[in-house]
Amino acid sequence: MNWTARDMDLYLQQSEYIDTAVVPLVGLGSEGPGMKQSASETEFLMNLTAFLEHQFKGRLMLLPPFTYLDKSDKARLASEWEASIADMPFKHVFYLTTDQTWSAEGIIGDAIWIPSIPLEHMDKKLKQSVLEDQVRQIIPVLTARWTGN
Amino acid sequence: MSKSRVSRRQFLNYTLMGVGGFMASGMLMPMIRFAVDPVLEAGAAGDYIPTSQKVSELTEEPVRVDFTYDQVDGWYESEVTGTAWVYKEGNQIVALSPVCKHLGCTVNWASDKEHPHQFYCPCHGGRYEKNGKNVPGTPPTGPLDEFDVKEQDGLLYLGAAKPNTLV
Ligand code: FES
Numbered sequence: 322m323n324w325t326a327r328d329m330d331l332y333l334q335q336s337e338y339i340d341t342a343v344v345p346l347v348g349l350g351s352e353g354p355g356m357k358q359s360a361s362e363t364e365f366l367m368n369l370t371a372f373l374e375h376q377f378k379g380r381l382m383l384l385p386p387f388t389y390l391d392k393s394d395k396a397r398l399a400s401e402w403e404a405s406i407a408d409m410p411f412k413h414v415f416y417l418t419t420d421q422t423w424s425a426e427g428i429i430g431d432a433i434w435i436p437s438i439p440l441e442h443m444d445k446k447l448k449q450s451v452l453e454d455q456v457r458q459i460i461p462v463l464t465a466r467w468t469g470n
Numbered sequence: 471m472s473k474s475r476v477s478r479r480q481f482l483n484y485t486l487m488g489v490g491g492f493m494a495s496g497m498l499m500p501m502i503r504f505a506v507d508p509v510l511e512a513g514a515a516g517d518y519i520p521t522s523q524k525v526s527e528l529t530e531e532p533v534r535v536d537f538t539y540d541q542v543d544g545w546y547e548s549e550v551t552g553t554a555w556v557y558k559e560g561n562q563i564v565a566l567s568p569v570c571k572h573l574g575c576t577v578n579w580a581s582d583k584e585h586p587h588q589f590y591c592p593c594h595g596g597r598y599e600k601n602g603k604n605v606p607g608t609p610p611t612g613p614l615d616e617f618d619v620k621e622q623d624g625l626l627y628l629g630a631a632k633p634n635t636l637v
Contacts, residue, residue, distance in 0.1 A: 379573025
């Protein structure tokens, strides 16, 4: 499901089935090269999560991306985010990020790090197969957790 | 001189009324629109979409065929990739929509080892027979939708999705 009014209506009726939240973490770079890098990584992550949502529409809710800045206090953001998502009725929460610091330092427990691949020079076909490959690597992580309980 | 000019206040009144009227009509619209299944809407542009699948290469085993089309939603224009599961039944080409009739996940052919001749939905274990008929006792409540198909220059073209006619 997407974070839209129509999907939300369905979610509110079927929340026992749609038990998983997916949260893209997007870093906003603020000087020249950092901006380009951040744009490229955001493009990749948004494409990837859209594809994931398409495959698993009936099981997961794709939240709007949570955005942070270079100077953000990651530990504080993480605890705020985790606390408010814990208030939502999701059984499983996955944070998807292209920024290794989130997963490496264990700031967010369920962060899945995916290396960013620049999509801007790819044609549609290649782009799609690259994204499919990436999603195929994430699926086992999801299903392991789903079958775990 | 100022007589013929629309004063600022008047102008604001005009525009606000315009917006108000527009909003009133907007309240009726959603009820009509929701009646249409978004899956069925996708191909509703009417035309057939070409795929790169050669019809001569189709067999009785369902294969995945991708196709792309443009979709405009508000100001958000995007190129959408769609998928169909396509196989041959005698001389007839069958193309089924992969969208699960439970809550819309994408189903796969033969991805569940215990049921190698069925479509399987990874989200809540929904299953469908090869003709799209939902297996009772699994969450889906109806059969997979079917696409109109045609052959042109040896290639497969997909048309609008419609309720399953094989079940
Ligand atoms: S969405 Fe396919 S079984 Fe629930």
